[in-house]
Amino acid sequence: MTNQTLILIQCRDAIGLVAHVSSIITKHQLNITTMREYVDDVNQQFFLRVVCNGISPNISDLEKDLQEHLPANATVRINPPHQKKLVILVTKEYHCLADILVRHFFKSLNASVLAIIGNYDRLQGFSEKFDIPFHLVSHENKTKEQFEAELIQAISPYDTDYIILAKFMRILSPSFVATFENKLINIHHSFLPAFIGASPYRQAHTRGVKIIGATAHFVTNDLDEGPIIVQQTKRINHSYDVARLITAGQEIEKAVLSEAIQLLTEDKVMLHGNKTVVFE
Structure with missing residues (x-):
C-alpha cells in the first residue's frame, strides 16, 4: 500500500x-x-x-x-502499520511453524517474524536455519506464574502486533491474556465449538464424525472460545484412524492459520465482542 x-x-x-x-x-x-x-x-x-x-x-x-x-x-x-510484526509461540509440532517460516523466507507472509519462543527446544535448530532468534522458555519445574512471567519477558522487547500460537500447547492464564489483549492468535485443531480442549482428533474418532476441521481464533479467558477468524473443514469417512485424522487435520491447520495471518496483516479483521467482522 x-x-x-x-x-x-x-x-x-x-x-x-x-x-x-x-x-x-x-x-x-x-x-x-x-x-x-x-x-x-x-x-x-x-x-x-x-x-x-x-x-x-x-x-x-x-x-x-x-x-x-x-x-x-x-x-x-x-494507515495502520502495513507490515505486521509477529512473535511465534511453539511447543513440539512443526507443521504450522514450518509453513509460516517458508512463507516468511519467500516474502509472501506480508509480515515480519521477529522471534520464535518455545517451551521445548525441539524446534530450535529448525528455527535457526531461517536466521530467526529462538528463545527457550521452559515450563518445567516452575509455577504457572513463573513460566508466564518469563514468557512475557521474552516477548516484550519485540513490540509485536500479533503473537501466533502455532501449536503452543499450554493454557494461558487470564493475566497473561490481558497483558497481550487482542494480540494472541491460536490455531485449534477442531471445528469449534466441537471438541474443545485436548485431543480433539481422538474425540472426533471416538464420536465417528464425518467432517473434521480447524479454527483460528483470538485467545480469551474462555478456553477455545475466543472470536473466530477463519474455519475450514474436510470430509472424512469410517476408514480414518486417529493417525490419519491427525495427518489430514494438520494440513487444514496450516491452511487456516495462514489465511488468518493474511487477513490480519491486511487489516481485514475487526473485533466485535466475541465475534469478528472479516472483510475477505
Whole structure:
C-alpha cells in the first residue's frame, strides 16, 4: 500500500454514514478504490473498510473530519502499520511453524517474524536455519506464574502486533491474556465449538464424525472460545484412524492459520465482542 490510504471505522450505526465518509474522503482529494461495509442490525454497529488511491497529506485533519461527522465514541484508524510484526509461540509440532517460516523466507507472509519462543527446544535448530532468534522458555519445574512471567519477558522487547500460537500447547492464564489483549492468535485443531480442549482428533474418532476441521481464533479467558477468524473443514469417512485424522487435520491447520495471518496483516479483521467482522 505504498500509494494508498487505508481507513478503518467502527461506530454506532446511523443514517448517511457512507455518504458522510465518502464526502470527507473526496474533500481530502482521495479516490476510493474499495469500500466494504457491514451493519450489525441487532447491536446497531457499523463497520467500514476503505482503500483509497493516494496518500492523505494530513492524516490528523482527515481523522478529525471523520470523527466530527461520525457518532460519538467512533473508532477511526488510518494507515495502520502495513507490515505486521509477529512473535511465534511453539511447543513440539512443526507443521504450522514450518509453513509460516517458508512463507516468511519467500516474502509472501506480508509480515515480519521477529522471534520464535518455545517451551521445548525441539524446534530450535529448525528455527535457526531461517536466521530467526529462538528463545527457550521452559515450563518445567516452575509455577504457572513463573513460566508466564518469563514468557512475557521474552516477548516484550519485540513490540509485536500479533503473537501466533502455532501449536503452543499450554493454557494461558487470564493475566497473561490481558497483558497481550487482542494480540494472541491460536490455531485449534477442531471445528469449534466441537471438541474443545485436548485431543480433539481422538474425540472426533471416538464420536465417528464425518467432517473434521480447524479454527483460528483470538485467545480469551474462555478456553477455545475466543472470536473466530477463519474455519475450514474436510470430509472424512469410517476408514480414518486417529493417525490419519491427525495427518489430514494438520494440513487444514496450516491452511487456516495462514489465511488468518493474511487477513490480519491486511487489516481485514475487526473485533466485535466475541465475534469478528472479516472483510475477505
